[in-house]
Amino acid sequence: MPPVVKIEDIHKIYDSGEVPVHAVRGVTLEIERGDFVALMGASGSGKSTLMNLLGCLDRPTRGRYLLDGIDVSQLDRNALADIRNQKLGFVFQGFNLLARTTALENVELPMLYGARKFTTKQIRERAMHCLDIVGLSPRFDHFPSQLSGGQQQRVAIARALVNEPQVLLADEPTGNLDTRTSAEVMGVFQKLNDEGITIVMVTHELDIAHFCKRNLILRDGVMVRDEAVSNRSFAASELEKLSSAEAAAKLTGAKS
Amino acid sequence: MRFGSIIKVALRALMRNTMRSILTALGIIIGxxxxxxxxxxxxxxxxxxEAQVASLGQNVITVFSGSMSSGGMRGGWGSSPSLTIEDAEAIEREVTGIVGVSPEVRDRNQVLANGLNWNTSVNGESPDYPDIRSxxxxxxxxxxxxxxxxxAKVCVIGKTVADQLFANSDPVGQTLRIRNIPFKVLGVLDSKGFNLFGQDQDxxxxxxxxxxxxxxxxxxxxSSILIQAASADVIDKVQKDITEVLTQRRKGREPDFTVRNQVELAQTATATTQTMTLLLAAIASVSLLVGGIGIMNIMLVSVTERTREIGIRLAIGAHGSxxxxxxxxxxxxxxxxxxxIGILLxxxxxQLVSHLNGWxxxxxxASVVIAFVFSAAVGMFFGFYPARKAAQLDPIDALRYE
Known part of the structure; x- marks a missing residue:
């Protein structure tokens, strides 16, 4: 089976300012189906640019990008929009849900665009199913403002899943969340990955990267390390550790 | 995206800022x-x-005397007496497609009856006259x-004259005196009201x-000849034939008459109101234009406010379109x-103006349909620039927008 993501010597040069910025300088990368990759690097290392390229939000200046066997490096704006709609799912740091729109309607959104036509009933059922996967189906009619950060991020994950993407792309999905909620969200990702979904996420937190299977480190637009995670964290045990730590804190709190 | 969803999204966006939407629409409403x-x-x-013009009769052509030009003196129609009864008879004889001819002589006289007097217009006409004027x-x-x-010393009187001189009796069969000559009243005309120039026709x-x-x-x-053409189709031909007959009768002398048909008269009469209507509508359209600019302004604000939303939509696969x-x-x-709302207003x-002023x-x-289509078109025209601006946003920049 071919890799779902295949990047060959990809470059991105921003030419808008006075000095051209060479953000990504020849990255070659293959991601197999079912992989769970963390993309790490300091700010300015080019990880966001690489993520935008992977997410078909931007086109590379040079190099080839095969997504699910399709060369997407030279597609036009509308073709890229269709690729994003059909083959990719996005989860953002800031959740990016539509305000004053219910959780269910947010999840339905990707099905309203795109080439595939669904009936209203199908759209509703699929959206409900995806909310069920992230454990939020009882709150389908809540507005984002009525949900906690972790819940909003889970709605965003459900939205990313709804068109059955080849790759789930997450840009610092835990950046706005506390430790416990981060672990919960990572638990959702691990569950999805166990079911066979390929996930690529950007993070700068090492402990979050340890939830993944493979860590990539980028520096100055070049891939400097690509290694499998040896001591992988699992959401269930991490949450247990957190609970016992909290219990211990309460215990000591009660003593004093 | 499906049309139904687009409308739902648009309505929701408008409802979100109800006050702003109402104020924006107000420009269009007023316009x-x-x-x-x-x-x-x-x-x-x-x-x-037009109703007043129609009251002049159907397919009526009028020949006026005049257009004097002698010894360097020139004047318009009516400036010199030149039409004769023979002219009227020649028209009746030689022009086809006419159903009635009435030579006209008019002056004002003091009319007496029952010891009362009344200054009125005394018109010499032919028996065709009531038919021509319907x-x-x-x-x-x-x-x-x-x-x-x-x-014969006989006459037919208008409603006003009948009211003034024979207030309490039936005028038919009675006698009135014009210039001391007794005329027997044969009939009374129906009331016709005021004509185009504000004169009481009765x-x-x-x-x-x-x-x-x-x-x-x-x-x-x-002073003039009234001619009724058989139908509106032949009116132009009849008018031409009349001109020809009269020109021939003048044997090469400069034409001293003017032939006008009712359509021309109607056009002249409605030209003023038409100009006024156009002018007023033009002024009103300016406010429609201002309303359109208001919409463009608010849509631009809306696009800026919702940059992130646009970014999300583009990222998950919305096309620019x-x-x-x-x-x-x-x-x-x-x-x-x-x-x-503007149409209703x-x-x-x-209706209020017509009720208060009696206009x-x-x-x-047509005006309602045109106004509706035009207002929708104004929205489309002035909404296009902001919408295109939104559609051309870069998804990455839009998502990063704070």
């Missing part, structure tokens, strides 16, 4: 309301003028060709033109809702 009111009042005035005789009868030939006494010329005014010339449609439809809904205010008002379906 459309003003246009509808102005056009309705203008149409009402025009309809009234004017009914309410009691009695019109004088006959025999009366014309015999220069304030008149009709006598045979021969009687007028020989007994009253002692003129040898007639989807975003364009969304904002375009939002602007169009805003302006066409404004249009509908316009109809309401024109005739005519709300035409």
């Amino acid at each position: 459309v309301g003003a246009v509808i009111a102005m056009v309705s009042i203008g149409n009402g005035a025009k309809a009234q003028v 004017w009914k005789i309410s009691s009695g009868a019109m004088f006959s060709d025999q009366d014309v030939r015999s220069v 304030d008149a006494v009709l006598v045979p033109y021969t009687s007028h010329m020989k007994r009253l005014s002692r003129r040898s010339y007639i 989807d975003v364009l449609m969304q904002f375009l439809i939002e602007a169009t809904i805003l302006s066409s809702l404004g249009g509908v 316009g109809i309401g205010s024109s 005739p008002v005519l709300v035409s379906t």
Whole structure:
């Protein structure tokens, strides 16, 4: 089976300012189906640019990008929009849900665009199913403002899943969340990955990267390390550790 | 994206800022309301003028005497007496496609009856006159060709004259005196009201033109000839033939007459109201334009406010055209809702004006439809630039926008 993501010597040069910025300088990368990759690097290392390229939000200046066997490096704006709609799912740091729109309607959104036509009933059922996967189906009619950060991020994950993407792309999905909620969200990702979904996420937190299977480190637009995670964290045990730590804190709190 | 979803999204966006939407639509509401009111009042005035023109009779052609040009002296129609009874007879004889001819001689006289007197217009006409003017005789009868030939002392009087001189009795069969000559009243005309120039048409006494010329005014010339064409189709041909006959009779002399048909008269009469209507509607359209600019302004604000939303939509696979449609439809809904309210307001205010001032008002379906389509078009036109701006946003920049 071919890799779902295949990047060959990809470059991105921003030419808008006075000095051209060479953000990504020849990255070659293959991601197999079912992989769970963390993309790490300091700010300015080019990880966001690489993520935008992977997410078909931007086109590379040079190099080839095969997504699910399709060369997407030279597609036009509308073709890229269709690729994003059909083959990719996005989860953002800031959740990016539509305000004053219910959780269910947010999840339905990707099905309203795109080439595939669904009936209203199908759209509703699929959206409900995806909310069920992230454990939020009882709150389908809540507005984002009525949900906690972790819940909003889970709605965003459900939205990313709804068109059955080849790759789930997450840009610092835990950046706005506390430790416990981060672990919960990572638990959702691990569950999805166990079911066979390929996930690529950007993070700068090492402990979050340890939830993944493979860590990539980028520096100055070049891939400097690509290694499998040896001591992988699992959401269930991490949450247990957190609970016992909290219990211990309460215990000591009660003593004093 | 599906049309239903687009409309739902647009409506929700408008509802989110209800006050802002209402204020934005207000520009269009006032503009459309003003246009509808102005056009309705203008149409009402025009309809009234047209009704007055129609009251002159169907397919009527008038020959005026005049157009003097002798020894360097020149003047327009009516400036010199030049039409004769022979001219009228020649027209009746030689021109085909006419159903009635009436030579006219008019002057003002003091009319006496029952010890009362009344200054009125005494018109010498032929028996065809009531038919030409589509004017009914309410009691009695019109004088006959025999009366014309015999220069009879008979008359038919208008409603006003009947009211003034024979207030409490039936005038038919009674006698009135013009220049001390007794005329027998044969009939009374139906009330016709005021004409285009504000004259009371019922304030008149009709006598045979021969009687007028020989007994009253002692003129040898007639002032005009009224001719009724058989139908509107032949009116132009009849007019041309009349001109030809009269020109021939003048044997190469410069034409000293003017032939006008009713259509021309109607055009002249309605030209003023038409110009006024156009002018008022043009002024009102300016406010529609200002309303459109208001929509563009608010849509630009809206696009900026919702940059992130646009970014999300683009990121998850919306095409530029989807975003364009969304904002375009939002602007169009805003302006066409404004249009509908404006139409209602316009109809309401024109009815109010007609009620308060007694002006005739005519709300035409065409003006309502045009106003609606135009207001929707204003929304589309002024919404296009903001919508295109939204559609051309870069998804990465839009998502990063704070």
